[in-house]
Amino acid sequence: MKPLTITSKFIMIFLSIVMSREVNIKVISPEVPSELWSHTQVHPCRLNLWVEDVNEDAKCSQRFLVDRYLFSQRTRFQNIDIVETASHGRMLLLDGTVMVCQRDEYIYHEMICHVPLLSHSSPKRVLIVGGGDGGTLREVLKHSFVEQVVLVEIDETVIESCKKYLRIEDNAFEDSRVQIVIDDGARFLKETKENFDIILIDSSEPDSPSKSLYTKDFISDAHCRLSLGGIFILQTDSPFYEADNLKEHLYLLQQQFSWVHPFLFSNISYLGGVGSFVYASKNGHAFSEFNLEAYNKIKCGLKYYNKRIHLSSFLLPEYMNKNFSENVSKFNLSTWGEI
The missing domain is CATH 2.30.140.10 (Spermidine synthase, tetramerisation domain)
Structure with missing residues (x-):
């Protein structure tokens, strides 16, 4: 028939x-x-x-x-x-x-986590805003020096569905160091009295339910809740297709943080093939120090991130240098030596 x-x-x-x-x-x-x-x-x-x-x-x-x-x-x-x-x-x-x-999630998750965690002298308390799929949580927990991770997810169904069907979290949600909070990330940061060494914004698009995470008020609240020497990471999508949004986010972060700079990663499942985060710190920068001992402990379990990638991810293509020259902080590599 x-x-x-x-x-x-x-x-x-x-x-x-x-x-x-x-x-x-x-x-x-x-x-x-x-x-x-x-x-x-x-x-x-x-x-x-x-x-x-x-x-x-x-x-x-x-x-x-x-x-x-x-x-x-x-x-x-x-x-x-x-x-x-x-x-x-x-x-x-x-x-x-x-x-x-599943095929390439490790690229995004290794970069959002290990760049800041290995740039901080002793990050014990980490806040993840978003990240209900569990990939960022999995990578943070690879570091034994992390004592507590608070994950704030607005939609509990993301966590439950990803645990059942996506299955990339490697039982991270069951780790005793983890506290799960179902709440709006912006509201949580405004109301909490806790301080964090690292804050990771692992969110969806700025025009989604995560739009409150890309505002001046939220960035100000995040700055207040970071400890001295704290690092804030913002997910900022494609630097090619979303250049105007990235420029706006860099400007907002510069109003609060002493050192602000994008870093890049390649990912075949994202439109354009190149994604970006913004690294913002209260003092110091992404090359002030590098926790080589901690890196050596986890490097065998990594698929994308390494010391050279850490460095090269901050080296921007010329179209970004020209477009964002007034919005990014300067740095030198004298403390890194041979890589």
């Missing part, structure tokens, strides 16, 4: 009705699947589906072929989807934007 041909528009409408929301999926198969999926369980059907990560401002996108739909839920904060892709393993999307892929 010849397969019935249906349009992608039909499938999009069907998925939208079932899930009561718009679905950022493109269907390229003309075949009707033998089983219709249910968003309440792992989906056994093999639809030729593509998830498309769209950057509306940049007018471009990238797509990933989906083998299975594992989880989908609309919470009061956002749409959460976890899919099994053909090329990148399991993938977390929030409001249709790729957050984490």
Whole structure:
């Protein structure tokens, strides 16, 4: 029997009705699947589906072929989807934007953690804002000198769904050093009386539920809650497609911190292939010191970060030097010696 041909528009409408929301999926198969999926369980059907990560401002996108739909839920904060892709393993999307892929998540998570943790003389207390997938928490806990980690996640469903379906956290949430707080990160920092040596902003996009984490008030609160010598890391997306946002964030951080500088990483699952963080410290800079002893203890378990990457990630391409020359702090490498 010849397969019935249906349009992608039909499938999009069907998925939208079932899930009561718009679905950022493109269907390229003309075949009707033998089983219709249910968003309440792992989906056994093999639809030729593509998830498309769209950057509306940049007018471009990238797509990933989906083998299975594992989880989908609309919470009061956002749409959460976890899919099994053909090329990148399991993938977390929030409001249709790729957050984490099994294949290359270690790049992002090693960089957001080990750059600041190995630049600080003795970071005992770490705050993670966001990070419900558990990857950043996993990397922080590799350091035995860390005594406490507080993870503040606004959406508890992110944590629970990632533990069940994404599975990258390596039991980090069960570590006795970890305290999980379900709250808005901005509200937590404004109300807490605790101080931290390192604050990591492992959030979604600035125009998402995380928008309160990219404001002058939040950065001021973060500065107040950092101990002397504390380091603040802000996730700032693509320096190519999001250059204006990055410039604004650098300006806001300069109003509070003595040393501010972006650092870069390459990641094939993010649009443009290059992502960025901003390193901001109360005193000192990313090359003031390097905890070589701590690095040697963990380096065998690393897949991307190393001492040379630490250094080179702060060396910006010329288009960034020209665009951000007034917004970044200077540094010298005299204390590093041979690398």
